[in-house]
Each structure stands twice: as structure tokens, then as C-alpha cells.
Amino acid sequence: MLKADSITDAAARWEAETVAPVLAKAPERANLVTASNVPIERLYTPSEAEAGDYAEKLGFPGQYPFTRGVQPTMYRGRLWTMRQYAGFATADESNRRYRFLLEQGSTGLSVAFDLPTQIGYDSDDPEACGEVGRVGVAIDSLADMEALFDGIPLDKVSTSMTINATSAILLAMYVAVGEKQGVPAAKLTGTLQNDILKEYIARGTYRFPPRPSLRLTSDIFAYCTRHLPKFNTISISGYHIREAGSTAAQEVGFTLADAVCYVETALRAGLAVDDFAPRLAFFFAAHTDLFEEAAKFRAARRLYARIMRERFGAQDPRSWMLRFHTQTGGVTLTAQQPENNVVRVALQALAAVLGGTQSLHTNGKDEALALPTEAAAQLALRTQQIIACESGAASTIDPLGGSYYVEQLTDRIEREAEAYIRAIDERGGMVAAIEQGYPQREIEHSAYAFNREIDEGRRQVVGVNCFTGDAPADVPLFRVDEAATARQVERVRALRASRDDAAVRNSLSEIAAVARAGDNLLPSILTAVKAYATVGEICRVLAGEFGEYCEAFHSA
Amino acid sequence: MSMQPTIPELVAKLAASEGTARLRPAGRLITAMVERPNAAATLVEALNGRDLPRPPLVIGFTGAPGAGKSTLVDAVTARLLERRPDLRIAILAVDPTSPFTGGAVLGDRVRMMRLALEERVFIRSLATRGQLGGVCEALPGVLAVATLWGADVALVETVGVGQSEIDIARHADMSCIVMAPGLGDGVQWLKAGLMEVGDAFLVNKCDRDGATTLHSQLLSAVESRQHAPRRRLRPAPVGMVLPQVPPVLSVSAELGQGLDDLLDILPLPAAAHH
Amino acid sequence: MSEVKNMSPDVPTFWLPDAAPQGHPAAPVRRRILIGKPGLDGHDRGAKYVAQILRDAGHEVIYTGIRRTPEQIVAAAVQEDVDAIGLSLLSGSHNALFARVLELLRAQDAEDIAVFGGGVIPDDDVERLLALGVQAVFTPGTSAAEIVSRIEQVLSTR
Structure with missing residues (x-):
């Protein structure tokens, strides 16, 4: 205009x-x-x-700089995707939960993997002790992935997978399951989290050092550009940065600085910006400060559009659009008076909708204590549905646009976030900044200050440091079946005994060779998963070539 | 409160133990050196008449915060373990005590966890507890315990410091000054003090931008001092000859580059002491 | 600097000798406490915060970082001769991992090192861990002051 x-x-x-x-x-x-x-x-x-x-x-929705939203009609056309993150124990149990969620009106799946799968250890590895099936589903091989999506047609659902260090392997498994169902890769829709940088910054689920990990990232970009054109290749995540204790502006700043790093990596690998940028997606947290959070999403959209257009010269408007998933903030949930969390989640979900999210996960009220029960997960989904159907927040576009307060908050967050991006550029980019401990230290300062304020009563949290004293509500807790670990260990051992060993061995040496040669690793990983090589076996080969990352300590 | 074993009891326990069972009495003896008054004197008394091992070669690593000292100590240790299967290594890592609370967060171990289960390695984190100079007051006593544990080499990592924290040179047989590109001041930071006590200058993170420049700046700084008399705050060990011009080496602890060159200039004992 | 406040307002405070001498401990007894995260979860916000509040209370904290095995944690605790180990866990793997740490401490003749736990741990499991010999378990929402005073109190009776 x-x-x-x-x-x-x-x-x-x-x-x-x-x-x-x-x-x-x-x-x-x-x-x-x-x-x-x-x-x-x-x-x-x-x-x-x-x-x-x-x-x-501000401009107009669907137009640069997208402050008011990325789609011209926003929720007046289609509501956001209600996507509940779930997964636990074994593939069979998680498959049942997914079918339940789809029956209840979920419109997409979001797979939580357990930590051994996320880091690349098989369920019978000593490193996996105590962790199998705890925070997500255990996937050791393609056999588990087949069971996970049994009866769920992959051309009908979009699937988001929270997987980072081992994302190439799990993506290959998803492609292989699709093939077995008769769904070609080109028809698969979904999102791979695949954001390794924030693992070093905030979440800790890394395996390999940053530089080879980024190579895997750009291999995935290149592979998906050719073979999975409808799949979001990355979900650049501020959520975990916020969970680790950052401010809203740090969440935006560090996330967009990560985005800059991914774009630069892909450009260095020879991709053209408009070929991959339209499939970069984002993932943010929504906290309880309604206005600041709504402003945060608006600021992130505007700043990203400018970066993509001005800094990287992207021409395709879809490359300028910051499309994002939101999850309500896990750290805001309190163990005390857990019923209060229902209200917190509702405010946070409203912030995400007012901020123009493309998809949303709402937390269960019991998640400060355990994974959610089915009832808590259902209530969380109902919360989204009430906002969608009854609140009116979805009836017009960007309802907060033009509020003096919200516009000033938006400007301020954009300014502060941009200053962080500049500080990271000055340190030589995000990888160098991570190695120097810069974002980690900044987040640690904010987290410490925030926790101190609560401890000293300067920041009020209802039920925690004010309005306490009611008898605690007795919330029924979800428990992962302890026997699931043993079943999964049994399963992976049985698999190793039954597959074609020579095919596995050959495919693993092929991965090592490709890793050394510097070619795209995806085809060889796909061959290996089809031969039922396990996540742990593939990662051991890659770790042999790439090394393993060791955390650094950056004290304040 | 339970009874604390006495220093002679701990010495006896350590002498009588083997393998990983030595860790516990050695750890407790170090605490005694740090906490108890006159501990070093009591220790010397307790050792009277015992057969004592030779003290370890003490190598100090000092330098600005962010130079990568912990990672370097970790990498040097790992390489040394490979190259010399006979040697035992003690790592003493010093971090600052808060002047306000007396507390400290000692985080150097984070980068050394792969060494945690090495039988030939003993790692101890120490707080400065108000001592200026980059190390802690109890360091001699702690080194004595490291000797009893059987250390052939002791690597002492100092507080990330400015140029006045040079006490390490009073305790170490050899002081390595660790620097890295991108920390700002470059060689400006190396005023007198550190420049005078350095037995070797290490450019860590040598794969990064600016490393070559830093290396050549250091070389010329070192060479400009080549006619100045080499003085030491502690006599060199018998048989150890230090070059008139201290070596400047480029290393990358992270990538394992230059570590062998570094090991080559360390005056390692020809054979294990134990 | 509480003494300073009682001085005549005319006296510039920078003329006064340092009221808090270097290394003067805030705590009655300075303890050494190892803080570590066994298991694979990488959420270290809680662990780092506890490390900082223990430091602020005048204790020496040996921070060992995320994704440590029980074996590594116990070896470090023995070499560091700590008074206590604080283990933080959010993934639900606490039963297996705490039991292993306690077992290894016994094997090292180091049962006198007190073990504390923190994280997302359901009430039934808290009972189970206390019965195993964990001294106290701090679940979400426990304040910094409570954590520090409970640790100090347990250590003072040992």
C-alpha cells in the first residue's frame, strides 16, 4: 500500500x-x-x-508487514488448528490417545516423544534408564512408528512432531509409514520441530555439536523442498526459551535470531530463500499477561516480515509471513490450587487467539504435577472451543489492533527483540553467541530475577504467595504404566532378532559414508529406517562422525 | 553432629584403600585442608615416618573468563590419559566466592563430566573464599592431598581473572596463560604480571576468526621481552628447563587441535610416581 | 551493610571500611552441596535457581549440569566431599534414578551425604522416596526460603 x-x-x-x-x-x-x-x-x-x-x-491482514495477521480473513474463514500435544508409554497406548483426541474434535496431531527417542538412545540403552515412555512415546524403530499411526490415515491429518536432535530419523520414519499406507510423501502435511539451536539455549535435548546439527537441518530443508512440499520443515521455537525463564522480548529476539541463523545456513547450503522460507514455522508460549502476550505475537510478525524482506531479500510474500503454533505456558501452572490453572490456561489461550496464532495447544490443569489425565486434556480442549465458539474473539481480525496500550507494547517488544538480534549479530551469529553462553546467560538472569520476585512477594501468584490457604484440591493424576518400559525393551530386542541384519549393517555404513562425504543424509537415513535400523543405532553412527555435544556452564 | 574423622585417621584410611575407595578419604582430607585450622601442619605431622610419593608436576591454567580454560583442562586431561596410561591426574578448579554472601557456584565440572568416572582422575572444585590472586589459600594443602592420592600431574585452573591474579605462579611448576579470540582486549589485557609469569601462551579456539592475529600479536609480545631476565615466583623443578622465550601455541580444546603440541611442551614425569 | 544505616547521614558511606568482609558467610555453617540433574531431561531452570539461592545463602554449590548418570553424580559428590546432593528431575524418572544414587552412595561408604530431591514428583512417590532415604523432596511451588532452611536444618542434625 x-x-x-x-x-x-x-x-x-x-x-x-x-x-x-x-x-x-x-x-x-x-x-x-x-x-x-x-x-x-x-x-x-x-x-x-x-x-x-x-x-x-500495521497494514492489512495478509499483507506486509502482517502485524494484524497472516491471513486476509483470519478466523472468520477457518479457526486455528486445535492441536493437543500428546504421547506417552508405547506406540499402542499413544495411538489410542490420538484416536480419542481426533474423536473429540482435535484437528491435528502433535506427537510427544520420550527423551531417549529425542536424544537418540534405544529403550534398552543404559542411558535410557527410567526415562522410557515418560514424557512422550518411545519410538525405537519403524515398527513402533507404524503402530503409532495405525488406523490414522496420514493424508487426512496433519502431524506435528516435537523432535529435534533426531528429527531427520523420525521424519524418515513418517515418510516410510506414509508409503506403507499408500500416501506419497508429497501429500504429507505437518510440522517437524527440528529446531536444534534452542536445545543448546534452553531445552537441553541435543546430541551432536551445533555445526553438524545445522547441517542436518539444512539437509532436511533441501530434502523437504524436493519431496515433502507441504511439510513445515522447522518450527523455530521460543516456547522453551520462555519456559527457561526469558522475558517476552527475549523470547521473540532469540527465536528470530535462531531463524536468522537457519536462513543463513540454508542459503550457504545453496538453497534460494523463497524456496524454503514459506515453510519455516514458529512456536511460541502464551503466558497470562493477556495484553503483553498478544502484543508479543504482533511484534514478532512485524519484525520477522521486515527481516525476511529487507535482510534476506525474500520476494515471495509467503516468505515474509510468521506463522506460528502456540502452547500455553507450562511454567505458569501451579501445583497449589491446581483448579486455578483452568483460568490461567483460558487467559493464555485467549492471548494466543487475540495474537493471531495458527494453531494452539492448551495445557491440562494438572500438568504442574504430571502428564495430563484424559479428563484434563479434554477440558483444555474445551477451553479452546469455548473461545472459538462463544467468546467472539474469533469473529473479527486482530480485535486489539489500535489499542494505545497494545500498540505501544507491540512497538516496545519489537524494539527490544531487535536489539537482541543485533547483539547476537555482533557476537558473530547465534552459534557463536551460544558458544559464548550469551543467550543462556541472559535467560538465566531473567529467570533468577523473576523467581526472586515471586519468592519475595513482589510479584503475586494466586494460590502460591497470595490468596493461599485453601485446602489443596485432590486432583487425580495420570500415571504412565510402569510395565510399559519393560514391554518396550522387550519389543526392541525382539525387533533386532527378527530383522535382516545385513541390510541394517549396510545401511548404517552407508550413513557413515554419506556423513563423511557431506551429501544429503536423508536418503540414506530413509533406507536405514526401512530396514528397521533403530534410532539408537543410527545416532551412534552419526555421533561417531559428528561427535557429541557437552554442555557448558555460564554462571552469572 | 556425627564425629569427623581426624586428619591422621583419614591419612591412614587413604593409605589403606585402593581403587575408587581412595576417593572418599582423599575428598575428606581436602575438606580438612580447606576447613580446619592448622590442617597443613597436622597433615605434615601425620605423614611423619610414612613413605611419601613424589609431588605431582603442577601446571596452572589461567586467563580471562570465556577463554575456555575448563574445556581446555578437560581436553588436555583426556588426551593425557590416552597418551600416558601410567599417569594419574588431579584437577583442581578454582571459582570465586561471592564477597557478599560467602557462597559460590562452582561450575567447572560441567565441562569435565566425561572424566567423572575415570579412575585415574580426581577432580575437586575450590572456592577462593576471599583470597585474592586467583587461587585459594588452602591450595598447598590440597596439592599435598593430591600427592597422597597419587597424582603424577596436577592441573590447576584458576578463577577467570584480570592481570593481577598471578598467584598461580607461586604454586605451579609451569603456568599456562590461556587466551581466545573475540574476547575484546586481545593482547592489551596481558600487561605486566601475567606476561611475566607465563611459561606458555595458549591461543584457544584457534578455529575462530581472529585467532591468527591473536597468535601473532602474542608472538611479538613474547619476543619483545626476550632480553628481559626470566624470573620465577617459584624455583623450576629439578631437570625442568624452560626456554628463554615462552612458547605460543594455537589449540582448540573443542576440536582437539594442537593438544599434542601442548603435551609435548609439558615437562611430564618420565614414569609414574606410584 | 546494616551498620552503615545507623551512622550519621553526613558520613559518606564510601569512607567506611567494608562492612561485609570478603568471604564472610551469610549462613551459620557454610555447606558444600552438589546440584545435579540425573536422567535425560534438560529443563535446568529449577536446578540453576536452587544453586543460586544456596549460593546467596552462603553455601558452596557444585553444579554438575544436565543429563548426568547416577554414577557420575556420586563420583563427583565423593571427590567434592559434599554435605548434600540435590537432584532435580522433571521427567518422571525419579524412582529409578534416586534409588540408584542412594545405592551408589552406600557402596562408596558415603551414606552420610544427605540426598534431597526436587521436581515434578507425585505425592505417592514422595513417600516412596522418603522411605528410601531421601531427606526431603521439594515439589513445584516450594519457596526458596523453605528449600534453604530445610536443607540447613537437615544438615545441622547430621
Whole structure:
């Protein structure tokens, strides 16, 4: 939109050029009115007199700089994807939970893997002791992956997989399951988390050092560009940075600095920005400060659009769009008075919707204590459904746009986040900054300050340091079946006894050879998983070539 | 409160133990050296009449925070274990005590955890407890315990310091000054003090931008001092000859580069002491 | 610097000798405490915070980082001769890993090292861990002051 445009003309052009084609393909939901039957406009904008720098800073939904949203009709067309993160014990048990969630109206799957799978140890590895099937499902081989998606047609669901260090292997398994179901790779939809940088910064689930890990990342970008055009190749995650104790601005700053690093890595590997950037996705946390959080999402969109267009010269508007998944903040849940968490989750989910999220996971009220029970997971999903169907927040686009408060918060977060990105550039980019402990230290400072404020009562948390004293509610807790570990260990041992050993051995030496030669690792990994090589075996080969990362300590 | 064993009891226990059972009495003796008054004197008394091993070769690693001292000590130890299956190594890592609370977070072990289960390695974290100079007051007593444990080599990592923390040179047979590119001041940081006590200068993270420049700056700084008399805060061990111009080496602890060159300049004992 | 506050307001505080001499411990008895994370979960926010509040209370904390095996933790605890070990765990693997740490301490003749636990641990398991010999378990929401005073209190009786 040109600066000289009057806002009325600009709005009319947006309706004609941006909205109309979308409406032709996907009409808006019917009956968009308030609870009192007042019709709700698609978008509310300032008056001609108030418009000011509206065009540069806010613009129109679906148009640069996307402050108000990435789609022209947002939730008036299609609601966000309600995607509940789940997985535990063995593939069979998780498969039952997925079918339950789909029956309850979930519109996408989100697979939680256990820690041994995420780091690349088989279930019978001594390193996996005590961890099998705990925080997610244990996947050792393609056989487990087949069981995980048994009866779930992969051309009908989109699947998000929280997997990073071992993402290439799990992606290969997903492709192989698709093939067995008769679904070609090109039809698979979903998202691979595949964000290794934040593992070094905040989450700790790394295996290999940063540089070879980034090579795996760009191998995945290149492979998916050719073979899985509808799959999001990465979900660049601020969520875990926030969980580790960052501020909202640090969450945006470090996440976008990670994005810069991934883009640069892919460019160095010879990819063209507009070939892979449209499939970069993001993942943020939503905390309880409703306005700050909504502003955070808006700021992230605007800043990212500018980075992609100005810094990387992307031409395709889809390369400028920051599309993101949101999860309500796990650390905000309290063990005390756990029922209160229902309210926290509702506010956080509302923040995500007001901020224009593309998909959303809502936490169970019991998750400060354990994985959620089925009932708690259902209530969490209902929370999203109430926001979608009853609150009216989904009836117009960017309802908070134009609030003095929210716009100033948006500007401020954008400014602070940009300063972090600059600080990281000055340190030689994100990998160097991580090696120097910079983001880790910044997050640690914020986390310490925040916890101190709560401990000293300067920041109030209901039920924790104020309004305490009610008898604790007795919340039933979900328990992972202890026998599941033994079953899984048995399963992987039986698998090793029954497969074609020569094929496994050959495929593993092929991976080592490709790793040394520097070619794309995905085809050889795909061959290995089809031969039922295990996650642990493949990772051992890769660790032999790449080395293993060792944490550094960066004390304040 | 349970009774603390006396220093002579611990010495006897250590002498009577073998293998990993030696860790416990050695650990407790170090605590005694740090905590108890006159501990070193009591120890010397307790050792009277015992057959004592030779003290270890003490190598100090000092340098600015962020130079990668812990990672380097970890890498040197791992390489030394490979190259010399006869030697035992004690690592003493010093971190600062908070002047406000007296507390400390000692985090050097984080980078050395792969050594935690090595039978030939003993690692102890020490806090400065108000001592200026980059090490801790009890270091001589701690080195004595390392000797009793059977250390052939002791690697002492100092607090990440400025240029005045040079006490390591009073305790070490050889002091290595560790630097890395990208820390800002470069050679400016090496004023008198460190420049004078350094027996070797190490450019760590030699794969990074700026390492070559730092290396050549260090070389010229070292060479400009070649006619100045070499003085030591502690006599060189018998048989140890240090070059007039201290060597400058480029290493990468992370990538394992240059470690063999570094080991080559360490005056390692020809045979294990034990 | 509490003494300073009682001085005449005319006296510039920088003329006064340092009220808190270097290394003066805040705690009545300075303890050495190892903080580590066994198992594979990498969420170290809680562990780092506890390390910092123990430092602030005047103790020496040996921080060993994430993803450590019980064997590594016990070997470090013995070499460091700590008074206590604090283990933080969020993944639910506590039963197996705490039991292993206690067993290894016994094997090293180091049962006098007190073991504390923290993390997402259900009540039934807390009972089980206490019965195994863990001194106290701090579940989510326990304040810093409670953690410090409980550890100090347990150590003072040993």
C-alpha cells in the first residue's frame, strides 16, 4: 500500500485484491455477530484522521508487514488448528490417545516423544534408564512408528512432531509409514520441530555439536523442498526459551535470531530463500499477561516480515509471513490450587487467539504435577472451543489492533527483540553467541530475577504467595504404566532378532559414508529406517562422525 | 553432629584403600585442608615416618573468563590419559566466592563430566573464599592431598581473572596463560604480571576468526621481552628447563587441535610416581 | 551493610571500611552441596535457581549440569566431599534414578551425604522416596526460603 493512499482507499483495495480471492476459495464462517446479534465487521481500522503511520506499522491482514495477521480473513474463514500435544508409554497406548483426541474434535496431531527417542538412545540403552515412555512415546524403530499411526490415515491429518536432535530419523520414519499406507510423501502435511539451536539455549535435548546439527537441518530443508512440499520443515521455537525463564522480548529476539541463523545456513547450503522460507514455522508460549502476550505475537510478525524482506531479500510474500503454533505456558501452572490453572490456561489461550496464532495447544490443569489425565486434556480442549465458539474473539481480525496500550507494547517488544538480534549479530551469529553462553546467560538472569520476585512477594501468584490457604484440591493424576518400559525393551530386542541384519549393517555404513562425504543424509537415513535400523543405532553412527555435544556452564 | 574423622585417621584410611575407595578419604582430607585450622601442619605431622610419593608436576591454567580454560583442562586431561596410561591426574578448579554472601557456584565440572568416572582422575572444585590472586589459600594443602592420592600431574585452573591474579605462579611448576579470540582486549589485557609469569601462551579456539592475529600479536609480545631476565615466583623443578622465550601455541580444546603440541611442551614425569 | 544505616547521614558511606568482609558467610555453617540433574531431561531452570539461592545463602554449590548418570553424580559428590546432593528431575524418572544414587552412595561408604530431591514428583512417590532415604523432596511451588532452611536444618542434625 502506498503512503499517499487514504485509508479508505487502501481498505477498499485490500478487500478487492487480498480478501476477495481468499473468499472465493474459502468463504467465511456464517453468522458472525456479537452475543446481542450486532453484525461484526471483518476488520476495524482507524478513521482517516487517526490513520497516521497505520500503513507502515500495521497494514492489512495478509499483507506486509502482517502485524494484524497472516491471513486476509483470519478466523472468520477457518479457526486455528486445535492441536493437543500428546504421547506417552508405547506406540499402542499413544495411538489410542490420538484416536480419542481426533474423536473429540482435535484437528491435528502433535506427537510427544520420550527423551531417549529425542536424544537418540534405544529403550534398552543404559542411558535410557527410567526415562522410557515418560514424557512422550518411545519410538525405537519403524515398527513402533507404524503402530503409532495405525488406523490414522496420514493424508487426512496433519502431524506435528516435537523432535529435534533426531528429527531427520523420525521424519524418515513418517515418510516410510506414509508409503506403507499408500500416501506419497508429497501429500504429507505437518510440522517437524527440528529446531536444534534452542536445545543448546534452553531445552537441553541435543546430541551432536551445533555445526553438524545445522547441517542436518539444512539437509532436511533441501530434502523437504524436493519431496515433502507441504511439510513445515522447522518450527523455530521460543516456547522453551520462555519456559527457561526469558522475558517476552527475549523470547521473540532469540527465536528470530535462531531463524536468522537457519536462513543463513540454508542459503550457504545453496538453497534460494523463497524456496524454503514459506515453510519455516514458529512456536511460541502464551503466558497470562493477556495484553503483553498478544502484543508479543504482533511484534514478532512485524519484525520477522521486515527481516525476511529487507535482510534476506525474500520476494515471495509467503516468505515474509510468521506463522506460528502456540502452547500455553507450562511454567505458569501451579501445583497449589491446581483448579486455578483452568483460568490461567483460558487467559493464555485467549492471548494466543487475540495474537493471531495458527494453531494452539492448551495445557491440562494438572500438568504442574504430571502428564495430563484424559479428563484434563479434554477440558483444555474445551477451553479452546469455548473461545472459538462463544467468546467472539474469533469473529473479527486482530480485535486489539489500535489499542494505545497494545500498540505501544507491540512497538516496545519489537524494539527490544531487535536489539537482541543485533547483539547476537555482533557476537558473530547465534552459534557463536551460544558458544559464548550469551543467550543462556541472559535467560538465566531473567529467570533468577523473576523467581526472586515471586519468592519475595513482589510479584503475586494466586494460590502460591497470595490468596493461599485453601485446602489443596485432590486432583487425580495420570500415571504412565510402569510395565510399559519393560514391554518396550522387550519389543526392541525382539525387533533386532527378527530383522535382516545385513541390510541394517549396510545401511548404517552407508550413513557413515554419506556423513563423511557431506551429501544429503536423508536418503540414506530413509533406507536405514526401512530396514528397521533403530534410532539408537543410527545416532551412534552419526555421533561417531559428528561427535557429541557437552554442555557448558555460564554462571552469572 | 556425627564425629569427623581426624586428619591422621583419614591419612591412614587413604593409605589403606585402593581403587575408587581412595576417593572418599582423599575428598575428606581436602575438606580438612580447606576447613580446619592448622590442617597443613597436622597433615605434615601425620605423614611423619610414612613413605611419601613424589609431588605431582603442577601446571596452572589461567586467563580471562570465556577463554575456555575448563574445556581446555578437560581436553588436555583426556588426551593425557590416552597418551600416558601410567599417569594419574588431579584437577583442581578454582571459582570465586561471592564477597557478599560467602557462597559460590562452582561450575567447572560441567565441562569435565566425561572424566567423572575415570579412575585415574580426581577432580575437586575450590572456592577462593576471599583470597585474592586467583587461587585459594588452602591450595598447598590440597596439592599435598593430591600427592597422597597419587597424582603424577596436577592441573590447576584458576578463577577467570584480570592481570593481577598471578598467584598461580607461586604454586605451579609451569603456568599456562590461556587466551581466545573475540574476547575484546586481545593482547592489551596481558600487561605486566601475567606476561611475566607465563611459561606458555595458549591461543584457544584457534578455529575462530581472529585467532591468527591473536597468535601473532602474542608472538611479538613474547619476543619483545626476550632480553628481559626470566624470573620465577617459584624455583623450576629439578631437570625442568624452560626456554628463554615462552612458547605460543594455537589449540582448540573443542576440536582437539594442537593438544599434542601442548603435551609435548609439558615437562611430564618420565614414569609414574606410584 | 546494616551498620552503615545507623551512622550519621553526613558520613559518606564510601569512607567506611567494608562492612561485609570478603568471604564472610551469610549462613551459620557454610555447606558444600552438589546440584545435579540425573536422567535425560534438560529443563535446568529449577536446578540453576536452587544453586543460586544456596549460593546467596552462603553455601558452596557444585553444579554438575544436565543429563548426568547416577554414577557420575556420586563420583563427583565423593571427590567434592559434599554435605548434600540435590537432584532435580522433571521427567518422571525419579524412582529409578534416586534409588540408584542412594545405592551408589552406600557402596562408596558415603551414606552420610544427605540426598534431597526436587521436581515434578507425585505425592505417592514422595513417600516412596522418603522411605528410601531421601531427606526431603521439594515439589513445584516450594519457596526458596523453605528449600534453604530445610536443607540447613537437615544438615545441622547430621
